[in-house]
Amino acid sequence: MLKLSLKDKKLVESPIRKLIPYANIAKQNGVNVLHLNIGQPDIDSPVESMEIVKNNTLKLLPYGPSEGSISYREALCRYYKQNKINVTPENIIVTTGASEALAITLNCVCDPGDQIIIPEPFYANYSGFASAASIEIVPIKLFFEDNFKLPSSEDIESKITAKTKAILICNPSNPTGYLYTKQELEVLGKIALKNDVFIIVDEVYREFIHDDKQKHYSILEFEKIAKNSIMIDSVSKRYSLCGARVGCMVSKNKNLISTALKFAQLRLSPPTYALMASEAALNASKSYVAKVKKEYTLRRNVLIDAIKKIDGVKVSKPKGAFYCIAELPVENAENFSRWLLTDFSFENETAMFAPASGFYSTPGYGKNQIRIGFVLNTNKIIRAIKILEKGLSKYNNLR
Numbered sequence: 001m002l003k004l005s006l007k008d009k010k011l012v013e014s015p016i017r018k019l020i021p022y023a024n025i026a027k028q029n030g031v032n033v034l035h036l037n038i039g040q041p042d043i044d045s046p047v048e049s050m051e052i053v054k055n056n057t058l059k060l061l062p063y064g065p066s067e068g069s070i071s072y073r074e075a076l077c078r079y080y081k082q083n084k085i086n087v088t089p090e091n092i093i094v095t096t097g098a099s100e101a102l103a104i105t106l107n108c109v110c111d112p113g114d115q116i117i118i119p120e121p122f123y124a125n126y127s128g129f130a131s132a133a134s135i136e137i138v139p140i141k142l143f144f145e146d147n148f149k150l151p152s153s154e155d156i157e158s159k160i161t162a163k164t165k166a167i168l169i170c171n172p173s174n175p176t177g178y179l180y181t182k183q184e185l186e187v188l189g190k191i192a193l194k195n196d197v198f199i200i201v202d203e204v205y206r207e208f209i210h211d212d213k214q215k216h217y218s219i220l221e222f223e224k225i226a227k228n229s230i231m232i233d234s235v236s237k238r239y240s241l242c243g244a245r246v247g248c249m250v251s252k253n254k255n256l257i258s259t260a261l262k263f264a265q266l267r268l269s270p271p272t273y274a275l276m277a278s279e280a281a282l283n284a285s286k287s288y289v290a291k292v293k294k295e296y297t298l299r300r301n302v303l304i305d306a307i308k309k310i311d312g313v314k315v316s317k318p319k320g321a322f323y324c325i326a327e328l329p330v331e332n333a334e335n336f337s338r339w340l341l342t343d344f345s346f347e348n349e350t351a352m353f354a355p356a357s358g359f360y361s362t363p364g365y366g367k368n369q370i371r372i373g374f375v376l377n378t379n380k381i382i383r384a385i386k387i388l389e390k391g392l393s394k395y396n397n398l399r
Contacts, residue, residue, distance in 0.1 A: 010131040015124050015358025022341035023352050031345045034384040036372050037354040039174065039322065041240040043292055046284035049241060049277040056276065064269040067261055068094025068248070072275050075282040076248065083206070085220045091252055093260045094270045098204050098234035098247035099125060104263045105230055105249050106133045108256055109198050115163040119150065121325070121359035121366055123174045123202070138164070139361045144327060144369070147316055148176040153187050157195070166198040167191065172205045172216065175359045175371040176325055177318015179209060182217045189225040199225065204234040204247070205321035207289050210297040214319055226252040237322075238289065239281040244274035296322045299374040299381055306385040310392065322374050325356055328392065333357070333370045336395055344391050351384040
């Protein structure tokens with residue numbers, strides 16, 4: 001019998017996508033499904049991005065530089081400078097989305113059997129990237145009751161071993177919406193320096209901060225830890241360009257960048273049209289991102305207010321990104337989320353959520369939680385939460 005790689009045993013289904021077959025069946029049966037399971041923005045991409053692809057005069061799509069075109073990397077540098085991040089094009093490797101940036105980064109800094117420390121819950125695909133590279137995740141448990149803030153530096157350092165190569169966080173966080181403070185980043189930086197490990201920060205949601213009193217700090221703003229720091233970024237969420245699949249890894253560590261370039265050369269080059277659309281987005285009006293940010297903040301407020309009215313449901317209040325974690329009065333949120341798709345509808349509609357247990361690496365954690373993405377307009381969000389309320393009432397009456 002033909003045998004497959006043992007990596008298959010460690011890869012798990014995405015909690016964001018694993019229930020999609022049930023959603024598809026519901027749709028085939030005429031039920032409208034409101035998708036709050038996936039971070040797919042419904043806001044239009046910048047007009048400039050669409051126009052440059054539609055109206056270009058290219059007669060050939062040649063290979064580009066493996067690290068991304070110089071014009072795009074220069075545009076990124078100008079964007080980052082506006083956010084107090086001073087980098088050069090030589091500090092940037094353009095990738096096929098933030099996903100490839102993370103995969104390349106982990107392969108650059110880790111060997112099979114090495115460890116990375118990640119606060120949990122964390123973006124589910126981090127687990128997949130680690131498994132694909134034969135890396136072990138060492139989780140730091142964060143608590144719903146504390147709104148998922150970091151534990152003490154002593155607790156974090158206690159996780160470090162001789163095999164530890166990096167600490168990985170998402171700021172602001174997917175799936176919790178937690179925004180790391182300047183002090184917390186400084187603490188992580190000191191730990192990285194002291195223990196000679198990298199600190200990798202996924203900053204794809206950097207623009208979406210929901211309180212004017214709060215501020216996003218990039219890991220690349222801290223010059224003392226420049227050699228240890230790696231930033232992951234993407235245009236997917238900021239400009240509603242998920243399908244473009246354009247991201248980047250950014251670091252001032254020359255050895256890391258030269259190694260990353262070798263991995264980038266393996267896949268030849270980023271896609272031409274996608275780079276054009278992404279560069280046009282970076283040059284779009286500043287009002288575009290401001291309007292998008294305002295819209296997500298409105299959606300967050302509507303969502304939180306609606307959920308708080310449901311008996312027995314608790315919800316975290318995200319400071320950034322466009323997700324929150326809700327605790328439900330059920331034993332198993334995945335079973336309930338599947339039931340919403342297979343056995344329930346309210347006025348011929350149902351809602352899809354992501355079971356939060358898939359965002360933890362520790363078995364049993366997050367079993368009664370779901371991640372909700374506020375990526376639909378406010379009317380649809382209100383409708384989805386009404387469906388959640390009606391569904392919980394019926395589901396618990398059946399038990």
